[in-house]
Amino acid sequence: MxxxxxxxxxxxxxxxHTSKxxxxxxxxxxxxxxxxxxxxPAQIGAFLIAHRIRRPTGEELAGMLDAFDQYGPQxxxxxxxxxxxxxxxxxxxxDRTLPLGPLTSLVLAAAGIPVLQHGGDVMPTKAGVPLIDIWQxxxxxxxxLSLGQIQEILQNTDIGFVYLPEHFPLAHGLVPYREQIGKRPPLATVELIWCPYSGPAHIVAGFVHPPTELMMREALNLRGITEFTTVKGLEGSCDLPRERTGIIGLNRSLEGSESFSRLRLHAQDYGFAGKNPPWQGLSPGLREIKAVxxxxxxxxxxxxxxxxxxYLWQFYxxxxxxxxxxxxxxxLEKGIVQEKLNQLQKMTHCRSISA
Structure with missing residues (x-):
């Protein structure tokens, strides 16, 4: 102990009344x-569930991110x-809507905007489809792939992925606690605003509940990060909804000063009203993605x-x-996004064979 x-x-x-x-x-x-x-293990489980009940502060999240930087990969x-x-x-x-993350990454990369994602395998408590399975x-x-190979692929294709079990096994070692405590721990919020990259970056973090966004904003500000975007997206992701208002936070550094603004987007105003496709399993989901x-x-x-x-509007x-x-x-119409996928397939295939 x-x-x-x-x-x-x-x-x-x-x-x-007495916790601090x-x-x-x-x-x-x-x-x-x-x-x-x-x-x-008893102490870790007790800490995670106690923190879940009390809710972390932005300062605590900033400290946890400091530890991720100290022990984790970049x-x-x-x-x-x-x-x-x-x-x-x-x-x-x-587990409810089809993830757009890999497709959005391909579109941005096709436009010359580098994108880095991160995550692991199927994980409690939701046990929904992870991005790594869609990419696979x-x-x-x-x-x-090693971090060096990820860097090479990111440099050449503008897409990369940090895979938790391979690149951050210490954090992966905490995954079983999620199943045992039965609730998302504060780690789930830390992961949304973690940046496993050593150069200039722009974090885009999804959220569900407004208090979570406030905590994330405070944590990032404490860490001196002035350029980031928050999205009240589908299932806590960065995917914009179509059937409801998209609520977005834009934190920007302008002429030496920092500003935060709120953007509300209505898909129907642009001819995109509707519902996002439901998630019906990996095989049907992949068929839909390939069809697009x-x-x-x-x-x-x-x-x-x-x-x-x-995202092109924001980052182009x-x-x-x-x-x-x-x-x-x-x-999409000119096949440039498909070409980007083909390029990425070739590079990752060659590097995975040599790994």
């Missing part, structure tokens, strides 16, 4: 002791005039154009959302 960890646990787990938030340094220490398993920086977009998704996956179904083999890449129209095509059009950059939508349609 770690006596040092026990003191931190007592602080956050003392009850509604950890300082940033204390949160970093606690996270480090959990990653290295210096804390016992893809070395590539040569790029544009910051790498960190397109985050909940690690425990999706598209012929992209991320699982066996082949140029077939449908609901998934509409969802992708709406989603990617927004363009003057209007309509320009982003138009460019997305052109990239």
């Amino acid at each position: 770690s006596n040092a960890f026990r003191e931190l646990l007592k602080k956050v787990g003392s009850g509604t 938030a950890l300082t940033r340094q204390e949160a970093a220490t606690a996270m480090g002791m959990m990653l290295t398993q210096e804390a016992t 893809v070395p920086a590539i040569q790029s005039e544009k910051p790498v977009v960190i397109l985050s998704q909940p690690y425990d996956g999706r 179904g598209l012929g992209i083999h991320w699982r066996s 890449l082949a140029g077939e129209p449908g609901e998934l095509h509409q969802a992708l154009v709406w989603n990617s059009g927004f 950059p363009m003057q209007t959302l309509e320009e982003g939508i138009q460019l997305t349609q052109e990239l």
Whole structure:
């Protein structure tokens, strides 16, 4: 048993009226002791569920991210005039709507915007489809690649993926606790705003509940990150909804000062009203994705154009959302997105064989 960890646990787990938030340094220490398993399984489980009940503060999240930086991987920086977009998704996956993340990454990369994703395998508590399975179904083999190979692929194709079991086994070692405590721990929020990249980056983080967004914003601001985007997306992802208002937070640094603005987008105002395609399993999902890449129209095509059009507007950059939508349609119609997938398939296949 770690006596040092026990003191931190007592602080956050003392009850509604007596528990106290950890300082940033204390949160970093606690996270480090959990990653290295210096804390016992009983202590780790107790800490995660106590923190889940009390809810972490932005300062605590900042400390946990400090520990992720200390113990976790970072893809070395590539040569790029544009910051790498960190397109985050909940690690425990999706089970209601078809994920757009891989397709959106391909569209952005086809436009010359580098994108880095990260995640693991099927994970509690939701146990939805993880992005790695969709990439695998598209012929992209991320699982066996080293960080150096990920950097090379990111440099040449503008797409990369950090795979938790291979690249951050310490964090992967905490996955079983999610099943045992039966609830998403604060780690799930940390993962949404983690940046496993050493160069200039722009984090895009999805959220469900407004208090979570406030915590994420505070944590990122404390860490000196002034350029990031938050999205009240589908199932906590970065995928913009079509059937309801898209609520987006834009944190930007302008002329030395930081500003936060709220953007509300209505898909129907741009001709994209409808519902995002439901998730019906990996095989049907892959068929839909491949059909879109082949140029077939449908609901998934509409969802992708709406989603990617927004991100092209933000990162290309363009003057209007309509320009982003138009460019997305052109990239799909001309087969440039499919060409990007073909390029990525060849590179990852060659590197996975040599790994």
